[in-house]
Amino acid sequence: MQFTPEHEQFRKVVATFVENEINPYVDKWEKAKIFPAHELFPKVAEIGGFGLEYDEEYGGQGADHTYTLVLMEELGRADAAGPPMGISVQATMSTPALHRFGSDELKRKYLIPAMEGRDVTSVAVSEPDAGSDVAGIKTRARRDGDHWVINGSKMWITNGSQADWICMLVRTSDEGGFQGMSQIIVPTDTPGFSVGRLIEKMGNWSSDTAELVLQDVRVPVSNTIGEVGRGFQQQMVQFQDERLTVSYSAAMGARRALERTVEYLRVREAFGRPLIANQYLRYNIAELMAECDILIEYNRSMAFRYAAGEDVSRMATNAKLKVGKLTRQVADLVVQYHGGMGYAEENWAARYARDSRIIAIGGGADEVMLRVLTAYEGMDRR
Ligand SMILES: Cc1cc2nc3c(=O)[nH]c(=O)nc-3n(C[C@H](O)[C@H](O)[C@H](O)COP(=O)(O)OP(=O)(O)OC[C@H]3O[C@@H](n4cnc5c(N)ncnc54)[C@H](O)[C@@H]3O)c2cc1C
Known part of the structure; x- marks a missing residue:
């Protein structure tokens, strides 16, 4: 286990980014209760902060996991945790499944703009009645021809009010328990999708946390990440x-x-x-x-x-x-x-x-x- 000069160089780049692009603005963002993800994320992309471990053909950096460690260690030293949390969601929580299991078409359409910081993304698993117990989620996607029709709600979603698309875990069958769930990419401009409310929190004020509502949201079945039924x-x-x-x-x-x-x-x-x-x-x-x-x-x-x-x-x-x-x-x-x-x-x-x-x-x-x-x-x- 040894850091190389390249790791140290990257560490300096991230530390400078935190010093120049996050710390001077956090007081303002904390007061506003949101950081401007569409302004900040292209700058994260410029330093290679998204897709560190992803294939270059999908906008990634082709590096190994130790660079993610360096990125996160330095983001952890920022003056507020909200913006780093939003960045971490996009870098390591909403996009890994798409990179690992998604089709080539899906990666080109959704992963590349996220890696370039043009799109803001979220991961939506938790619901009002299910957090720790993921098997308790109820949001349901029913198949109608080549589309899923999604109904339900998601709770506590980081970047939720700014996201362009969401990696959403939903039920696609009535099997129950850990079975019959799928991960679906839901573009937030789809009719029927809305931000129900922003949640006032004890901390991480500069990170927007939203409750999301889905009413007959139609997305193509081809937006399913990986295998239908293997979402959990x-x-x-x-x-x-x-x-x-x-x-x-x-x-x-x-x-x-x-x-x-x-x-x-x-x-x-x-x-x-x-x-x-x-x-x-x-x-x-x-x-x-x-x-x-x-x-x-x-x-x-x-x-x-x-x-x-x-x-x-x-x-x-x-x-x-x-x-x-x-x-x-x-x-x-x-x-x-x-x-x-x-x-x-x-x-x-x-x-x-x-x-x-x-x-x-x-x-x-x-x-x-x-x-x-x-x-x-x-x-x-x-
Ligand atoms: C600021 C913030 C951001 C978040 N961002 C996201 C996001 O982007 N996407 C997303 O999907 N979710 C997100 N979450 C949701 C988060 O993952 C859940 O809050 C968490 O998993 C806990 O679920 P819950 O709140 O439903 O608590 P519950 O499941 O109701 O649990 C309450 C408490 O009960 C205890 N408990 C639970 N299960 C057990 C057990 N088996 N044994 C003993 N004790 C237990 C624990 O102390 C737990 O804290 C976010 C939450 C917050 C507050």
Whole structure:
């Protein structure tokens, strides 16, 4: 496992992008409760941030997974998590299934504009009555000749109000359970598609999160990604990409939050000396930094193994669980050690605490990760 000069070069490019194209605007975007994805995404495409691992013929970069690791680590260091979350959705959550399983025609029509940042995309799995339990989704596509007619609703959809197309998991038969689901590309200009509402959230304000409504939405059957009826299985593979990338960015984000807290404690004085002079504070920070470093190394090992073709699904589950727990501890500490300033909206710490809380919930809650891990260990069998 070794980064090359090319990795380091790419790391600098992404860090500069975060510094110039995200950080100066995040306060404005947070207030507006949305970042302008159609303006930002072409710039992401310019630095090769979309389709890093995809074939060049479909607008990808033809690189390996370790470059995705670098991208996500650096995005994780941004001053707000909203824009990086929107970028991550397009880079690693809404498009992998299309690249892996989609037809040539579908990739040319939908993947290329997304990779060029002209199209904004979402992935829609969750529904008002089904999040952790994906088998509980009800949105139904019924076949009518060469078309699907889709009815239902989707909930919590990142980039949902700006998306040009959506990778949507729906039921295409009445089999129930994990059977009979398909992934379908739904262009958002199709009649019958609407954004029901934007959801006001605790954090990630600059990322739009929408409830979507589908009423007799007709899309061609040829918009099905991969095999009809294999949507659940395909989505589970896509979820793994999400878990990996969340861990990469959030572990680095937590490390940066601790570093920024050290900077603050060096200059903030109480009882006649800088706060950093308190051993209690230093030790607690050092301990969490150690945990971040261990997770970052674990992530890197996982990325290089994945790039070498290993199955890392268990590692990804471990990492997603760990990063969800760790960011909660880090968020609590950084707010506490900033005192009143930690609780003030004008300071970054409050935003960090709000933004990072989603990590333990989205893309599979901690308890869902534990459910998977107990199954790996056979503990779910009596
Ligand atoms: C900001 C944001 C962005 C999102 N973006 C997207 C998106 O782009 N696309 C998309 O499809 N979804 C998205 N989601 C949805 C997200 O994936 C779900 O919120 C998540 O999977 C949890 O589902 P739920 O909210 O329905 O919680 P529920 O399934 O109702 O679970 C509630 C809680 O119960 C516990 N729990 C659940 N199952 C178990 C179990 N088996 N054992 C023990 N405890 C359990 C967990 O603590 C869980 O947090 C987003 C959510 C948020 C908040």
